[in-house]
Amino acid sequence: MKIVIAPDSYKDALSAREAAAAIAAGCARVFPQAQMIQCPMGDGGEGTLDALLAATGAERRVAEVHDALGRPIDARWGWHAARATAYIELAEASGLQALADVERTALHSTTFGVGELIREALDAGATRLILTLGGSATNDAGAGMLAALGARLIDTEGQPLPPGGAALAQLAELDLSGLDPRLATLMVETAVDVDNPLLGERGASAIFGPQKGATSADVTQLDAALAHFADHVASTLGKDHRALLGAGAAGGMGFAAAAFLEAQLKPGIELVMDQVDFDRLLEDADLVITGEGQLDGQSLAGKTPVGIARRARRHGVPTLALAGRLGAGWQAVHDEGIEAAFALADGPVTLPEALARTPELLADRSEGLLRIWRLGRSSA
Structure with missing residues (x-):
């Protein structure tokens, strides 16, 4: 049996x-x-990294990055040298469970630490990345990740935007000239456990913002800020991913992964089953x-x-x-x-x-x- x-x-x-x-x-x-x-x-949420490491035999590594509030944190990730594949769980760097209830702030939390983990993977020689998006404390549509990877998000006075989704309302210029060139040859698969779009009543801010500390007024502010960001992204890239199923995952990280990493968004459990x-x-x-x-x-x-x-x-x-x-x-x-x-x-x-x-x-x-x-x- x-x-x-x-x-x-x-x-x-x-x-x-x-x-x-x-x-x-x-x-x-x-x-x-x-x-x-x-x-x-795992289906992309907390614990998916452990499942992937156990099934694939990938090496467990630790990197010092910044958490959702910009504080130093040790985050785990996985490295499979024979496959040149990195396994990154967003929640390790920008997870909600790492924050006390009073620390949760959907307006200002950042995915910068996720970008730092991706840099670690690139430095190791990764040509393939498995990125899982559940359990986030963030609602910045991946803007923090972009900043960590070399993009510049600039306001009307020529200054870098502060961290967080709310600041995206002040975005005047999205400069991708400094984006890490190694991303061009990185094949990215992204595990999402929801099918929400970026914006609207089923979007990242409305559905998931409240559990990250957003009030009803915050939700309205964030949705407008993310829409403004999406407009700039569409203008810069010539493609609009805001309505993509899964774009609203992890506070809009699905959107950023598809737009800037050309990632395939897959149901998390399907991706994990294929990996194992x-x-x-x-x-x-x-x-x-x-x-x-x-x-x-x-x-x-x-x-x-x-x-x-x-x-x-x-x-x-x-x-x-x-x-x-x-x-x-x-x-x-x-x-x-x-x-x-x-x-x-x-x-x-x-x-x-x-x-x-x-x-x-x-x-x-x-x-x-x-x-x-x-x-x-x-x-x-």
């Missing part, structure tokens, strides 16, 4: 690698002789177990469990899912290939208790699932 165990992380509780180990431990109680293929996954050769793992598999912190109706937009189930269904392999919580509309996942989904809690429990017990609960639920599945196979 072959069981493929491919969870995402359980936010604030377990990494994807730790979750896979807990699930495998529970499965082994029922099928101790089974072949357990542990494949930690997930189709090969599914060959001759009997079952897939996946999961993450929450399953709900929004999971259909590209979250890990649904992406896993869709791919497994192509191979005729059933998928079971374990979630920390089943939110509104979770039943829709059944139509996407998840045969059954279960929440972890075994009774009334507070959130802190549930987080502390997540390894235990995952193992126990996995055991229970496998016992039911064994019964079904026996009956069949």
